[in-house]
Amino acid sequence: MESLSPAIGQKAILPSTTGYSDHDLLLGPVRLRTVRNLNKACRRLRIRVQTGNGVSKNAAAGVGIDFSDPDWKLKYSREFEARFNIPHMTDVFPDAVSYPSTFCLKMRTPITEKFAEGYPSDEKWHGYVNNNDRVLLKVINYSSPSSAGAECIDSNCSWVEQWVHRAGPREKIFFKPEEVKAAIVTCGGLCPGLNDVIRQIVITLEIYGVKKIVGIPFGYRGFSEKGLAEMPLSRKVVQNVHLSGGSLLGVSRGGPKVSDIVDSIQEGGINMLFVLGGNGTHAGANAIHDECRKRRIKAAVVGVPKTIDNDIMLMDKTFGFDTAVEEAQRAINSAYIEAHSAYRGIGIVKLMGRSSGFIAMQASLASGQIDICLIPEVPFNLHGPHGVLRHLKYLLETKGSAVVCAAEGAGQDFLEKTNAKDASGNAVLGDIGVYLQQEIKKYFKELGQTADVKYIDPTYMIRACRANASDGILCTVLGQNAVHGAFAGYSGITVGICNTHYVYFPIPEVISKPRVVDPNSRMWHRCLTSTGQPDFL
Ligand SMILES: Nc1ncnc2c1ncn2[C@@H]1O[C@H](COP(=O)(O)OP(=O)(O)O)[C@@H](O)[C@H]1O
Numbered sequence: 001m002e003s004l005s006p007a008i009g010q011k012a013i014l015p016s017t018t019g020y021s022d023h024d025l026l027l028g029p030v031r032l033r034t035v036r037n038l039n040k041a042c043r044r045l046r047i048r049v050q051t052g053n054g055v056s057k058n059a060a061a062g063v064g065i066d067f068s069d070p071d072w073k074l075k076y077s078r079e080f081e082a083r084f085n086i087p088h089m090t091d092v093f094p095d096a097v098s099y100p101s102t103f104c105l106k107m108r109t110p111i112t113e114k115f116a117e118g119y120p121s122d123e124k125w126h127g128y129v130n131n132n133d134r135v136l137l138k139v140i141n142y143s144s145p146s147s148a149g150a151e152c153i154d155s156n157c158s159w160v161e162q163w164v165h166r167a168g169p170r171e172k173i174f175f176k177p178e179e180v181k182a183a184i185v186t187c188g189g190l191c192p193g194l195n196d197v198i199r200q201i202v203i204t205l206e207i208y209g210v211k212k213i214v215g216i217p218f219g220y221r222g223f224s225e226k227g228l229a230e231m232p233l234s235r236k237v238v239q240n241v242h243l244s245g246g247s248l249l250g251v252s253r254g255g256p257k258v259s260d261i262v263d264s265i266q267e268g269g270i271n272m273l274f275v276l277g278g279n280g281t282h283a284g285a286n287a288i289h290d291e292c293r294k295r296r297i298k299a300a301v302v303g304v305p306k307t308i309d310n311d312i313m314l315m316d317k318t319f320g321f322d323t324a325v326e327e328a329q330r331a332i333n334s335a336y337i338e339a340h341s342a343y344r345g346i347g348i349v350k351l352m353g354r355s356s357g358f359i360a361m362q363a364s365l366a367s368g369q370i371d372i373c374l375i376p377e378v379p380f381n382l383h384g385p386h387g388v389l390r391h392l393k394y395l396l397e398t399k400g401s402a403v404v405c406a407a408e409g410a411g412q413d414f415l416e417k418t419n420a421k422d423a424s425g426n427a428v429l430g431d432i433g434v435y436l437q438q439e440i441k442k443y444f445k446e447l448g449q450t451a452d453v454k455y456i457d458p459t460y461m462i463r464a465c466r467a468n469a470s471d472g473i474l475c476t477v478l479g480q481n482a483v484h485g486a487f488a489g490y491s492g493i494t495v496g497i498c499n500t501h502y503v504y505f506p507i508p509e510v511i512s513k514p515r516v517v518d519p520n521s522r523m524w525h526r527c528l529t530s531t532g533q534p535d536f537l
């Protein structure tokens with residue numbers, strides 16, 4: 001490893017291989033020879049090393065801005081507003097006609113069948129969201145770029161307001177309910193809460209007065225594969241679907257070209273499409289939205305982000321994540337019991353998380369039973385004086401047992417690369433859990449010491465289950481807001497929760513890159529505090 005021995009008061013530039021890069025750190029009176037020592041020193045000096053992740057974020061945020069311009073903040077805010085503008089039907093059809101909303105909870109019974117005489121409205125009802133309502137995207141005013149997790153635009157970390165669009169029902173709608181044919185599709189892997197979202201979309205569409213609602217079977221494939229017919233949906237059909245996990249409609253990876261999907265949309269007369277899926281699905285949804293615009297189809301394409309990995313940018317969390325973390329507790333607790341009851345027992349639990357370690361981090365934090373948490377975002381050594389194996393030896397000597405929680409994507413550098421891809425083009429990863437189990441057994445065998453290693457892989461169990469109560473509520477609000485967004489004439493948008501408020505984002509902003517755990521974040525530091533694990537570097 002590169003040796004670091006800068007003088008006191010000098011700036012240290014760390015090698016990029018450490019996972020920390022390009023940051024400036026004023027050093028105190030500590031001789032620093034390795035990154036490990038530097039990390040220790042940082043803790044002693046109570047200063048934090050800015051991660052590569054955080055710095056690149058900071059640098060990216062301020063790119064192209066002339067900070068000497070006294071109006072730079074105003075200009076930045078304007079550019080931000082333009083970036084987060086949500087596409088509307090009137091962008092393409094300036095003469096599109098709007099109608100008073102049929103979503104008025106004061107006029108629910110009886111639900112009007114015909115709207116020829118005009119739509120019911122109640123002037124006294126103040127349940128609508130104004131198109132100009134906004135929600136603050138960032139709520140922390142960082143006083144310094146060295147504050148944990150600081151996301152700064154300029155070198156002073158100046159406060160600049162960043163607003164995004166508030167979700168909810170609008171007073172004017174751009175679709176006549178009797179002319180709507182709405183379709184719902186669920187793509188990618190399973191996620192707790194898919195049925196809850198489907199249910200809420202159907203129920204809300206019916207409240208608006210929509211009669212033609214269909215489900216597209218088995219993801220985007222349902223648009224093209226022969227023999228897969230649309231599934232008629234109604235409140236009656238979806239009434240109890242949230243009581244079980246999975247997707248009523250089925251899911252799939254891979255599928256037809258975007259142009260074929262749009263052909264199918266056109267042929268089927270679909271003018272509202274609700275797309276439930278992760279980053280891949282949203283890339284598809286945005287492409288469908290673009291293609292619809294190109295063909296001048298008056299359709300609304302609205303996404304609802306679905307991923308237990310929680311790897312979608314800008315939102316507090318995605319639905320299903322909390323449930324997955326909760327389900328993971330059972331596997332962790334079993335691993336703990338096995339390890340704790342065995343003579344020199346070691347439990348390993350592998351949890352989903354292809355490129356983001358949120359499930360492993362939160363599940364470790366929640367359980368309080370994990371000694372070592374390994375995630376894709378934080379490199380680690382297995383062997384050597386500071387490796388995971390040496391620490392396990394220490395744990396067996398001091399505690400008598402140990403439990404490791406590894407995210408699926410952690411430590412992939414140790415495994416042979418196959419370049420295999422799934423039908424959607426996602427990399428198929430090697431099994432880090434099996435590898436850890438083998439290496440741990442080998443290590444203790446070579447030492448001539450006992451280690452009773454148990455590996456638990458609950459992979460599909462944490463997502464093939466019913467949503468818990470908090471996810472159920474999140475699904476409800478997201479599903480309803482997806483329908484409100486479509487009726488309001490927006491398209492190419494997705495719904496999310498942001499600082500506890502519900503918002504609409506333009507799709508490209510949330511899929512520009514996967515959301516990952518920031519190793520400089522307070523949450524990762526809290527996880528390290530809880531497990532007590534060293535840096536493994
Ligand atoms: N860049 C893309 N453009 C269009 N469609 C995509 C794109 N990436 C993935 N898809 C499609 O989206 C669907 C789900 O993608 P996948 O990556 O499997 O799951 P997720 O949406 O959960 O990330 C698949 O049918 C896949 O073909």
Ligand SMILES: O=P(O)(O)OC[C@H]1O[C@](O)(COP(=O)(O)O)[C@@H](O)[C@@H]1O
Binds near residue numbers: 189190309354408
């Ligand atoms: O075996 P499958 O169905 O491809 O799913 C496994 C993948 O599901 C995930 O939870 C993510 O799924 P999505 O892409 O659907 O969000 C990954 O962490 C994991 O690799």
Ligand SMILES: [Mg+2]
Binds near residue numbers: 188278279280
């Ligand atoms: Mg994905």
